[in-house]
Amino acid sequence: MHSRFYGSRLFDGFNVIILTLLGVITLYPFWDTLVVSLSPLDDNLSSAVHLFPRHFTLAAYDYIFGMKELWTSYGVTIFVTVVGTLISMLFTVLAAYPLSKSSLKGTRVIMFLFVFTMMFSGGIIPTYLVVKNTGLMNSVWALIIPTVIFTYNLILMRTFFQTIPESLEDSAKIDGCSDVGVLFRIVLPLSLPSLATITLFYAVARWNEYFNAIFYITDHDLWPLQLFLRGMLFQNEAAYMSGGESTFLLGPSVKMASVMAAALPILLLYPFFQKYFVKGAMLGAVKE
Amino acid sequence: MSTPENKLVLSKVSLPDKKVLRKHAALRYVWKHRYMYLMLVPAVIYYIIYHYVPMYGAVIAFKDFSITKGIMGSPWAGFEHFQYLFGLDKFWRVFWNTVQISLLRLVFGFPLPLIVALLLNEVRRQLFKRSIQTIIYLPHFISWVILGGLMVNLLALDSGAVNSMLHGIGIGPIGFMSDPTYFRGTLIGSMIWKEFGWGTVIYMAALAAVNPQLYEAAMMDGANRWQRMLHITLPGIKSTIIILLILRLGSMMEAGFEQILILYNPAVYSVSDIIDTYVYRIGVTEGQFSIAAAVGLFKSVINFTLLIIANRLARMTGEQGIY
Known part of the structure; x- marks a missing residue:
C-alpha cells in the first residue's frame, strides 16, 4: 500500500516537471525573440542564451515603425481581417442554418457536395486559374473571396445549430416570424458563444494569411503583414546571396522587432480569446 | 360516351396533368421554404466557382493548356504529361x-x-x-x-x-x-x-x-x-x-x-x-x-x-x- 502511494507521488512529481518543461519550451522562443528585438545589435551578435536584455533599446522598433511598408501592410491585414471575417461569418451562418435542418429537402445532397470538397480538390493550379479569371489578381479581395467559407467552420456552425431545440423556432414561427426572422431573432442570440468561436477562427486565419497573398498579390503595396514580415526575414538575404543590388543586411534586432510587430496582437489577445478556441475543439469533438 | 378511343385520349391527357401537379407540389414546397433556399445561394455559388469549377479545370492535365485558348479551346494531349512526369x-x-x-x-x-x-x-x-x-x-x-x-x-x-x-x-x-x-x-x-x-x-x-x-x-x-x-x-x-x-x-x-x-x-x-x-x-x-x-x-x-x-x-x- 505504502509503495503504491509513493509510486503515485513520484509519478506526480515527474509529471509536473515534464509538463512545466513543455510549457517553457513553448514560451521560450517568443521570449528570446522579444529580448533580441529589445537589445542593441552588438549584444545580439555575441553568442549567448538571452534571458534578459543586457542593454535595453527601442531602436529596432523606431526603425520598423518608421517604415511606410509596415503601415500599408498593417492596413491591408486589418482590412482583410475585419471585412473578410464579417463576410465569411455572413456566408457561413446563412448556409449553416438551412443545412442544420435535415428535414429540409435537398440539404443532405448539398452538405455532401460541400464536404466532398474537403476530400477531393481540383488542385492548386486550376484554383489559381479560376482566381485569375475572376479578376482577383492583385486585389485584396483575393485574400478573402477564394477562401470565404472554411468547410470545417461551416460543419461546426451547423453542428451547433442542430443542438438548438426546434420547439423554440416553431413557437416563433407560429407568432408569424419568417425563416430569416427566426434565424436572426431566435437562433443567433442563442448561439453567441459559438459565433464568437467561429468568428475568432476566421479572424486569426485572416490575420495570419500569407498563402493566398504569395499566389495572388505581386504588387508590394498590397502585401499583407505576413508578406512584409517574410520580406524582412528572408528576402534581403536572398537578394544578398544572389548578388543583387540590395547588399544592405538587416540586423537581428530589426528582424525580430518585425516578428514581434506581427505576433504581438495575437499574443496580447490570446489570453482573452483562448477559451473560445477550446470551445471550438469541444464542438469538433462532440461532432464525432 | 366512353368509347375505347375516348378512354385512351383521356388517359393521355391525364398523364401530364399528374406530372404538372407533382411539379406544383415541389414548387409549392420550394416556395414555402424559399428563404431557407435563398440563404444557401451565396455558399452554393462560392462552392461552384472556387471548388467545382477548379475540379473541372483539372482537365487541363490532359490538355496542352494555353491561357489565350482557354480550357475548352486548348487541344487534348491525353496522358502525354503524365508519361512525361513518370x-x-x-x-x-x-x-x-x-x-x-x-x-x-x-x-x-x-x-x-x-x-x-x-x-x-x-x-x-x-x-x-x-x-x-x-x-x-x-x-x-x-x-x-x-x-x-x-x-x-x-x-x-x-x-x-x-x-x-x-x-x-x-x-x-x-x-x-x-x-x-x-x-x-x-x-x-x-x-x-x-x-x-x-x-x-x-x-x-x-x-x-x-x-x-x-x-x-x-x-x-x-x-x-x-x-x-x-x-x-x-x-x-x-x-x-x-x-x-x-x-x-x-x-x-x-x-x-x-x-x-x-x-x-x-x-x-x-x-x-x-x-x-x-x-x-x-x-x-x-x-x-x-x-x-x-x-x-x-x-x-x-x-x-x-x-x-x-x-x-x-x-x-x-x-x-x-x-
Missing part, C-alpha cells in the same frame, strides 16, 4: 520527399499530443492543468511566417540560442535551416512545436466527455491509476484517436506546404522539395500549367484513395468513420 527523376524525388516527410510527421507528431493529454489528465491541480494547456497551444495561432522568424532567431548559426547551448557542450554550430542533413529534422520539430498543443486540446475535449462515474466505480473496485488510464481513459477517446488518424492518413500527400514554402531554400531543395512546392514553382512561377496541374491531380487522386481506404479500415474495426 519518366522524370525530379518528379519521383519530390514524390518520395513528400511521402517521407509526411511519414516522419505522422510517426513523431501523432503520438505526442495523445501522451501529453494523458499526462495532463493525471494532474489534479486544476490551475496548473489549465495553465499548461493554455500555454502549449498558443503556437497553433501564429502564422508560419512568424514561426519562421522565431526559428531564424533561435537556430541562427552564430548567435542563436540553440547553437549557443550546443557550443557549450562542444557541438556545432549546426545549420538547422541550411544543411540538408538536419533540415528535415528542423521541419518535423517545428511542426510538432507548433501543433502538439492543439492536438492535446482536442484530446482533452474528448476526455471531458468521459463519464466521471466510471472512474469512481473503478476506484471502488481497486483499480490503480495505470489501470484506470488503460481501461477508462484510452477507450473513452479511442474514436477521437481513430478519426484523427483517418484524417492524417487521408492527407498523406500533404507534407506541410505553407511551412516548407516559408522555410526552404535552394540549399535544401534535395530533401524538402515536395509535390506542392514543385507544383507552385513549375505552375505559378514558370507557367507550365498543364504539367503542374497533372502533378496536382496525381496528388489529389492519391489523397482521395487513401482517405477512402482509411475510412474503410476504421469501419472494419467497428468505428464510425468520417462519413
Whole structure:
C-alpha cells in the first residue's frame, strides 16, 4: 500500500516537471525573440542564451515603425481581417442554418457536395486559374473571396445549430416570424458563444494569411503583414546571396522587432480569446 | 360516351396533368421554404466557382493548356504529361520527399499530443492543468511566417540560442535551416512545436466527455491509476484517436506546404522539395500549367484513395468513420 502511494507521488512529481518543461519550451522562443528585438545589435551578435536584455533599446522598433511598408501592410491585414471575417461569418451562418435542418429537402445532397470538397480538390493550379479569371489578381479581395467559407467552420456552425431545440423556432414561427426572422431573432442570440468561436477562427486565419497573398498579390503595396514580415526575414538575404543590388543586411534586432510587430496582437489577445478556441475543439469533438 | 378511343385520349391527357401537379407540389414546397433556399445561394455559388469549377479545370492535365485558348479551346494531349512526369527523376524525388516527410510527421507528431493529454489528465491541480494547456497551444495561432522568424532567431548559426547551448557542450554550430542533413529534422520539430498543443486540446475535449462515474466505480473496485488510464481513459477517446488518424492518413500527400514554402531554400531543395512546392514553382512561377496541374491531380487522386481506404479500415474495426 505504502509503495503504491509513493509510486503515485513520484509519478506526480515527474509529471509536473515534464509538463512545466513543455510549457517553457513553448514560451521560450517568443521570449528570446522579444529580448533580441529589445537589445542593441552588438549584444545580439555575441553568442549567448538571452534571458534578459543586457542593454535595453527601442531602436529596432523606431526603425520598423518608421517604415511606410509596415503601415500599408498593417492596413491591408486589418482590412482583410475585419471585412473578410464579417463576410465569411455572413456566408457561413446563412448556409449553416438551412443545412442544420435535415428535414429540409435537398440539404443532405448539398452538405455532401460541400464536404466532398474537403476530400477531393481540383488542385492548386486550376484554383489559381479560376482566381485569375475572376479578376482577383492583385486585389485584396483575393485574400478573402477564394477562401470565404472554411468547410470545417461551416460543419461546426451547423453542428451547433442542430443542438438548438426546434420547439423554440416553431413557437416563433407560429407568432408569424419568417425563416430569416427566426434565424436572426431566435437562433443567433442563442448561439453567441459559438459565433464568437467561429468568428475568432476566421479572424486569426485572416490575420495570419500569407498563402493566398504569395499566389495572388505581386504588387508590394498590397502585401499583407505576413508578406512584409517574410520580406524582412528572408528576402534581403536572398537578394544578398544572389548578388543583387540590395547588399544592405538587416540586423537581428530589426528582424525580430518585425516578428514581434506581427505576433504581438495575437499574443496580447490570446489570453482573452483562448477559451473560445477550446470551445471550438469541444464542438469538433462532440461532432464525432 | 366512353368509347375505347375516348378512354385512351383521356388517359393521355391525364398523364401530364399528374406530372404538372407533382411539379406544383415541389414548387409549392420550394416556395414555402424559399428563404431557407435563398440563404444557401451565396455558399452554393462560392462552392461552384472556387471548388467545382477548379475540379473541372483539372482537365487541363490532359490538355496542352494555353491561357489565350482557354480550357475548352486548348487541344487534348491525353496522358502525354503524365508519361512525361513518370519518366522524370525530379518528379519521383519530390514524390518520395513528400511521402517521407509526411511519414516522419505522422510517426513523431501523432503520438505526442495523445501522451501529453494523458499526462495532463493525471494532474489534479486544476490551475496548473489549465495553465499548461493554455500555454502549449498558443503556437497553433501564429502564422508560419512568424514561426519562421522565431526559428531564424533561435537556430541562427552564430548567435542563436540553440547553437549557443550546443557550443557549450562542444557541438556545432549546426545549420538547422541550411544543411540538408538536419533540415528535415528542423521541419518535423517545428511542426510538432507548433501543433502538439492543439492536438492535446482536442484530446482533452474528448476526455471531458468521459463519464466521471466510471472512474469512481473503478476506484471502488481497486483499480490503480495505470489501470484506470488503460481501461477508462484510452477507450473513452479511442474514436477521437481513430478519426484523427483517418484524417492524417487521408492527407498523406500533404507534407506541410505553407511551412516548407516559408522555410526552404535552394540549399535544401534535395530533401524538402515536395509535390506542392514543385507544383507552385513549375505552375505559378514558370507557367507550365498543364504539367503542374497533372502533378496536382496525381496528388489529389492519391489523397482521395487513401482517405477512402482509411475510412474503410476504421469501419472494419467497428468505428464510425468520417462519413
